[in-house]
Amino acid sequence: MLPTDHLERVEGWGMAVSAAGYVFRPSTVDGIHSVLTTARRAGVPVVLRGAGRSYGDAALLAEAVVLDLTRMRRLLAFDPVTGVVDAEPGVTIRALWRSALGDGWWPPIVTGTMEPTLGGAVAMNVHGKNNWRRGPIGDHCLELDLLLPSGELRTLRPAAEPDLFSTQPDLFSAVIGGFGQLGVVTRVRLQLKKVRSGLVDVLAVSAPDLETMLRLADEAKDAWEYVVGWVDAFARGRRLGRGLLHFARHLEAGEDPAPTQTLRVENQDLPATIAGVVPKAVVWRFLKPFTNRPGMRLVNRVKYDLGRTVGEGARYRQPLAAFSYLLDYVPDWKHIYLPGGLIQHQSFVPAAAAERVFRRQLETCLKRHMPPFLAVLKRHRPDQFLMSHAVDGFSLALDLPVVPGRREALWALVRELAEPVVEAGGRFYPAKDAALPGELYRATFRSGELDRFRALKRKVDPEHLLRSRLADRLLGEPPW
Ligand SMILES: Cc1cc2nc3c(=O)[nH]c(=O)nc-3n(C[C@H](O)[C@H](O)[C@H](O)COP(=O)(O)OP(=O)(O)OC[C@H]3O[C@@H](n4cnc5c(N)ncnc54)[C@H](O)[C@@H]3O)c2cc1C
16 A cells, blocks of 8 residues: 555646656655655656656656655766766756856756756756767766666766667667656766856748758758757748748857856846836736637747847857756746647658658648647757657647647647658657657658667666656557
8 A cells, every 4th residue: 555645646848748657756766766666666667857858748647656866866976177066866957067067067968947957867868959060968968877676776978989780779869868768767978068158159040941941951950059949830821831040159268358257156047028118927817818810920920020020130148058958948838728738749860751741741741730839940959768769850840739628629630730740751759748659759760760769678677667658658558
């Protein structure tokens, strides 16, 4: 019997999916071990959870033990000379950059929000706006401690020469991106990136259509550290896929006249008000009346028109935090999507097929009267992790509101969006997913890859103690 006072409802970040489970928040490795033992004795599966920033069902499972790792948040070691950091899994990207920036170090990969934990970031192998240049976070992990469901603690390092096709799959390359199915990451050793200034140099440009968006992003990928595009998903016809692109690079030594000042955390903090007057905490309430199709069409249009006119070709310097964590700018902005919440669909498509597939996706959304309220484009490169979601191509992330009563239609739309991705040899990102049919996810892997993941799972977790609703949906309900 598990203690009922641990029962809580936990939800995906998009608020569209939730489940009640027995939440435990240990603060030591021994504590994690004893939660695993308790769950095993009770015959209940365990779902691992970081900051709960995955959009969908990655960190929830009904009637399971929810092993919440946010209290494991100690920074264990940091060398300001080499930029190597050792951290517990509950340390957030926020805590990491705030600890390291004063010494001139920045996380090599950051997500659009600074709230994810390192454990969650590693388990999803997160990428940033610099995925083409720097790969995913796994490429910067020097070492991991992994607590296996058996209670054995293993230290994992990248293989000298990772070989996906060897008969001995490398646990390191499967745990990273293995969405918490192989063990609990209890320590991450990460190589941070040296920065000479707390500012980035930004260039903003507009693109009148999808073809131009993709071309500009592609042309910028080697010259700029960061490349990100916003797409007006309401535009149709020859304007389909139009949007704005932002390119950014770190300043070189000598370019910033006052690096000791710009590197100070105090000078990075996002302002608490907009235009010095409106408290940001209330901004989402002003946006709420626009959270419908006509309102969002207008917002997207105004944003594009402003970018195309006053913003065109703008070049400016911006604090690293403000550029990197744009999605933290308006607190609680996701509440505009209540009561239904939102889901996201992010697909990764090889460069040659991207225009065709994204065009079809945007047209399908419009045809079904479910246009994404936000659409974001990035450039990616492949990596060597077993469950990798990246390809040599582009990703398009679509934020879709969940309208009560139209849930089934939305889930059917996700299937329609996913089919051309599979045909084109693309991939999907589980961290953003809530609705992808498992057979489409499985169809994106090359022969043998999933078998190797499953073989590893059977070896380290034969009882399937670690599960999640996402894993059950994408990999199939155990036993397999
Ligand atoms: C606004 C917003 C913007 C985002 N932008 C990006 C982006 O730019 N790029 C990107 O790649 N992602 C992005 N994400 C997704 C986010 O980075 C991932 O979902 C990340 O995994 C969240 O980390 P978390 O700590 O919240 O983990 P959770 O969401 O709680 O869990 C994620 C997964 O990690 C597993 N897990 C958690 N802790 C551990 C552990 N210690 N050991 C093993 N497994 C564990 C869980 O079981 C689950 O499968 C964004 C999310 C939001 C909400």
